[in-house]
């Protein structure tokens with residue numbers, strides 16, 4: 001039985017990710033980041049790549065929202081873009097597999113509906129999280145029956161560039177909550193404890209915070225910029 005949704009209800013999930021061009025890129029370091037998150041009380045971890053997922057599972061035994069960021073030449077979609085990465089993340093033991101649901105073309109012409117159907121067949125106990133950018137994407141995630149709807153890609157697609165879910169007291173997130181037919185996880189640029197709390201108070205099932213906790217380059221840059229101004 002997958003009890004992920006019960007486990008994270010009303011809670012914070014810490015995202016521990018560092019791509020190959022980031023200073024902390026290392027499964028060992030991501031596992032230590034996850035250890036710190038667990039010690040602080042995080043009930044689940046969001047992680048990128050099979051090796052990081054395995055290292056974090058070994059270290060923390062916490063449930064994981066897994067993804068695999070891969071760049072393909074023929075598509076702008078990079079969060080778990082094809083069935084190959086979906087299978088690999090589920091096989092690594094992630095409780096939830098997150099993937100891009102932004103309506104943009106996937107690599108090799110793969111269709112999201114086919115990917116979802118295949119995953120349901122092969123991994124019936126694994127939950128699927130839609131990383132959406134717009135209300136249209138939320139509607140598609142509803143129709144395809146995703147178990148969790150995330151706001152992950154809001155601000156990161158050509159249509160939404162520069163937007164932030166926290167703008168105007170989370171006015172976009174409020175619309176997502178009205179549109180989504182499945183639990184909503186707020187994710188993306190939630191960079192203060194107060195904002196994380198607000199997401200829960202507005203009715204999100206859970207909230208994911210990444211960079212503000214686990215990306216020291218991002219954190220240090222904010223301090224440096226403030227001091228140098």
Ligand SMILES: CC(=O)N[C@H](C=O)[C@@H](O)[C@H](O)[C@H](O)COP(=O)(O)O
Pocket residue numbers: 015017067152153156187188189190208209210211212
């Ligand atoms: C857009 C994209 O690729 N987001 C990624 C998705 O997994 C991660 O790089 C983010 O760190 C994560 O979504 C958490 O968000 P934030 O780090 O802003 O709290």
